[in-house]
Amino acid sequence: MILEIKTLGDPVLRESCRDVDSLDGEVKGLIDHMSETLMSSPGRIGLAASQVGVLKRLFVYDLGHGTRCLINPEIIEREGEDLSEEGCLSVPGVYVTVPRFERVKVRCTLPSGHRVILENEGLPARVVQHECDHLDGVLIVDRCDPEERRRALEEYQELSLQRGQATA
Numbered sequence: 001m002i003l004e005i006k007t008l009g010d011p012v013l014r015e016s017c018r019d020v021d022s023l024d025g026e027v028k029g030l031i032d033h034m035s036e037t038l039m040s041s042p043g044r045i046g047l048a049a050s051q052v053g054v055l056k057r058l059f060v061y062d063l064g065h066g067t068r069c070l071i072n073p074e075i076i077e078r079e080g081e082d083l084s085e086e087g088c089l090s091v092p093g094v095y096v097t098v099p100r101f102e103r104v105k106v107r108c109t110l111p112s113g114h115r116v117i118l119e120n121e122g123l124p125a126r127v128v129q130h131e132c133d134h135l136d137g138v139l140i141v142d143r144c145d146p147e148e149r150r151r152a153l154e155e156y157q158e159l160s161l162q163r164g165q166a167t168a
């Protein structure tokens with residue numbers, strides 16, 4: 001099932017997600033639907049539960065090796081700096097420069113139920129930080145400098161208007 005992806009302006013994107021306490025059928029179904037939704041989205045890399053309106057601490061991502069899912073992720077170590085352009089399925093058409101840590105260690109649960117610590121560097125580390133931000137209601141436009149934020153929000157508004165006209 002393809003889920004509707006919420007976009008900037010929807011208050012659910014600003015909510016904090018709550019820990020998942022059991023990997024029941026509902027959670028497994030959500031993971032399947034989110035994976036399917038991610039795969040059907042152009043320019044896809046990651047999708048957090050709050051982006052489909054569900055306030056659970058989990059996200060899916062795919063860097064070309066199949067979809068992975070991290071549940072209750074918690075960044076426990078951060079190191080280095082990396083400045084790079086980022087987009088987001090919830091802010092379609094907008095790209096901003098976001099500073100991130102170069103390496104992160106993340107403690108999480110996998111859909112199998114295993115508790116693991118993953119070490120990520122470069123793009124995977126960036127994706128983990130981006131998706132963990134979503135779980136706390138933080139978006140890329142909160143992470144770039146104010147000037148870029150202003151430009152990005154203007155651009156986004158213009159694109160939204162165009163989209164509105166295109167579908168009207």
Ligand code: NI
Pocket residue numbers: 046087088089090130134
């Ligand atoms: Ni995003």
